[in-house]
Amino acid sequence: MGSGGGSVGTEAEERPHGAAVVADGFGLKGPRGWAFRKVSFRAEPGALVAIEGPSGSGRTCLLLALTGRMRAKEGHAEVGGLPLPRKMAAVRRISALGQVPGVNELDPAFTVAEHLRERALLQRRFDGSVRALLRRPGTRAAEARARIAEAVAAAGLDLDALPKGGRTSVRDLERPEALRLSIALALIGRPRLLAVDDTDLKLSDADRAGVWALLRSLAAAGTTVLAVCSEAPEDALRITTTASAPEESGEAPEALEAPGTPGTPEEPAGEGTAEDAGAGGTKTTGAKTTGAKTSGPEPVDTEKARTQTAGADAAGTHTDGTGTDTGAAASTTEEGADDALAETGRS
Template structure:
């Protein structure tokens, strides 16, 4: 009885502090700071190429972060990556954990149950009689299929339906069912709302809410998060921002360095290294390393490669003159880039 109670899904708290991952061509994501309680629904939203999938894989122990720390269920990342993988599970992630289009639904479910018993089962479970092991595997499959809302009888050929014949929402439910066979404390789902109609998208989020309500912490990558989810926003070229669910306190999930500055009733996102210089009551964004020289008390906006330093030389405005001995250079080390995310994913391999 006690062993069965321990196997019940129970969510893992997720805490990140200055979490970042850098690839050969830049940062996939950086300065991620938030806190999610056990059983929370966390939506990682942002455009494609902004590091959403990399963040998902890093928080589940599949990719190694380069800066900051994170804890999943009390396990410190990146030091305890293997332990985090044991308590987390992935839905379908392109290039990492994909469904085989040639397999049937039944073949996928049986294979996952066999792998679960072989690699994650206890020694006592391996010593059980074959009939007892088969009954346990069937019970796990039925439990996972029911939790994922996958109606096998409604499929074109029942459980013998090939993955290639599944609708997008049905494939999503199957990938979630496969992940739930291991009864994870943390479930990670990529491209939650990709190619879904409005009705199917609503069903997908309803499913994830039900899993979170049952006790499993859910991380879901999406292009647009629902209002009731705790949102982590990744934007290419800027830092990652965290926002709690609508019913959670506004200050939850961020450090003092990562909180949004509020001036004159307007919230403005700024990183610690790239905070806007303020002149005459107006906030202006400039990089730390390549700030424009100020002349006559006036600050000028511009990118590192387009901004010229002010000088006292005659024959033009300060914006049109380059300071003697200085060359404007481009600095991409502090920005998250699509190339950085792509490189990081390319190095991941199969989990």
């Protein structure tokens, strides 16, 4: 262990390294309804928690909500004694993510060594104390190398076994190696809570067993582990997610509050009936007709036309010659723009 081992040991004596995770009626609602709902469990520090369920059941959303990356809409949770969603930033500081698609993916053009050096540099830059930043460059470099070696060993990543060692590009890694690299990158920050997504995705039985053995060893060393999977091992604390139907709540669905992903509520499509079908068999969806005629020309009642035009002007609407109510269209466009701006501002 590097020169920072003494401080880590002192901290471990003061409190458990892992973070306890407690959820009570935890739920998160997105554009299509509830991503997950009524999740309740208690995990002690150093526990291995498996979040299982079919794809689309809100497993990744629960993982991100428990690590302070998404804001829950009902219930409450605590991570290391920090309440969610009120202390999301504090929870992010004590937790770390393995590779999560669309959130913190590995750069395929980077080599393994480049990824590790970059993460160590960022860790020192943003999480290091002022005193650590004032240390001599040689001392800081030695500490970074020691931290990288510690994380790589804990993740079970054998650099010598890679095709080009540390110079191997991420695009040339097999799925188990890429997963171990993402875990090593997360461990450089020495988190109290480690979250891993798609743990058993595209793995053989042997590789799956190896990954679960790795996560067990990390939990045994004191780090609390949350792992998303399709099938949880028997010795893990199993949390099963099931997506709730949107009609369970009478409220309009709201967007997920994830960075860079402002949601846009969907508009329900209109429904027609057999009586709504026209002469050509086309079903209408509640849209206004444009005055198109299917038969020959008819005599125009000029007096009636003048009366209708006067009534439209009094109501503040105008037609564009095709029968379309341009005032209503402008109002609709204006309202949609306001909704879009409000949605963007909320993200």
